[in-house]
Amino acid sequence: MTRQLEDTTGDSPIDAAPLLGIDRRSAIDAVRLRIGMAISLGLLQPGERLPDQQDVALGLSVSPITARRALASLADQGVVVRRRGRGGGTFVADEPPQNVLEELAASPAESHAVNRLVDRRLLFECAVTHFAAVNATAAQLDELERLTHEMAGSSNWSEYHQADERFHRLVAACSGLGAAVDVYNEALAELYAYFIPYPIEFLHESNRDHIALVNALRAGDDRGAVEVSRRHVDVLHKTMFMGLAGGDGHQSG
Template structure:
C-alpha cells in the first residue's frame, strides 16, 4: 500500500493468513491507537499534519484524513484552531476506545514472520551492496543518515528510512532481487506505528555504522549490522505489539 492508493484498499497479504482483511482507514486508526496505548505518542503531543501522516504511514491523504477524523470523534486526538493549532493526542484518552483499537492476537505472529523474512533479504542485499556499492551511492547513503538524524518527527524519519533501505538494495546491483526486497519491505511497513523521534534517531546509529562498513568493504561487519538492525523490530515499532511487551 502506497501513498495515493484508493481509500477502499484493504490489507490482504496473501502470504500471511494471520493478517485479516481490514479497511485502510481502520488500519491507520489501529496504528495511531497502538502508538498512544504504548506511550509512544504522549498526551498533548502534536501530530504531523494529515499529509505528513499519509506519507509517514504510506497511505493516501484521504485515508489519513478519514482516520484522524474518526479518532477525533472518539476522543483519541483533539483538533485546535489558530496559529498554534493542529492535531494533538488528547490529555485524557478514553481507555475503552484504545482497548478496541487492537490488531487481532494472531497478527503479532504474522508480523514476526515478516520481520524474519525481511532479515533474510536484508542480509543478502547488504552482502552484495558491500561488494558493489559505488562511491556515489555511498555518498547518497551518508546524506540520508544525516537527514534521519535531523528528522523533525516519526513521519519525516520514516520517509528517509525507506529511501535509505531501498538505496542499499539498489546498491547491491542485483536487479532481479530488488523488487522482491522492496515488496517485503513495504509489507512490513504496513505495520509501522509512530515512534518517539529520540529512539528513532538512536536506530539511525545502525545506519551510520552500516555506511562506514560498506565504505570499508567490511563484509562481516556490514551483514552483522544489518541483521541486528532488523532483529530489533521483533520488539519494537509494529502494530502487533501489545501493552505488556
C-alpha cells in the same frame, strides 16, 4: 516514493499487502489502529502534536484521504483533538477514552503475521547488505550518508520514516541483485504497513546503525555490514513492532 494504500471509499480492504492469516481491515481502520496503539503504548503522549495530515499519510504509507478520514474518526471518538488557528493542528487528547483504545488492538493473526514479516526481512536484509558491500558505487555511498544526515536532522517520526525507507531501498539497489531487489522492496513495504509512530529520540538512536552500515560498506567489509543489518532489524523490530508482536518483542530464530 512511499507506497500508499489507497482507500477512496472507507470500506476497501487492504489488498496491497495480502498476508495469509491476517485480518482483512480497511486502510482507514489500519491507520486508526496504528495511531491508537502508539497512544496505548505511551509512544504518543497526551497533548502531543501529530505531524501535518500529509506527513501522517507519508509516514504511515497511506493515501492522504485515508489519513484524513482516519484522523477525523479518531477525533470523533475523542482519541485526538483538532485545534484551529495559530499553533493549531491535531493533538493526542489529554484523556483518550480507554474503551476506544482497547478496541484499537492487533489480533493474534496480525501479531503472528508481523513476526513472519520480520523473519523474512531479516533474511533479505542480510543478503542485499552482503552484495551492497561488494557492488556499491561511490555515488550511492554518498547518497546513503546524506540520508543518515537527513534522519539525524528529522524532527518527527514521519520525516524519519520517509528517509529511512529511501535508505533501505537504496542499500538494496546497491546490491545489484536485479529482480531480487523488487522482492526485497515488496517485503519491506509489507512490513512498513505495520509501522507505528515512535518517539524521535529512539529513532535517532537507531540511526547510529545506519551510520555504522555506511562505514562498513565504504570499507568493503561485508561481514561487518551484514552484522550491523542483522542487529538493526532484530533490535529495531523488537521495540518498534512490540505492540503488534504481542507486547513481548519479536524473537528471531
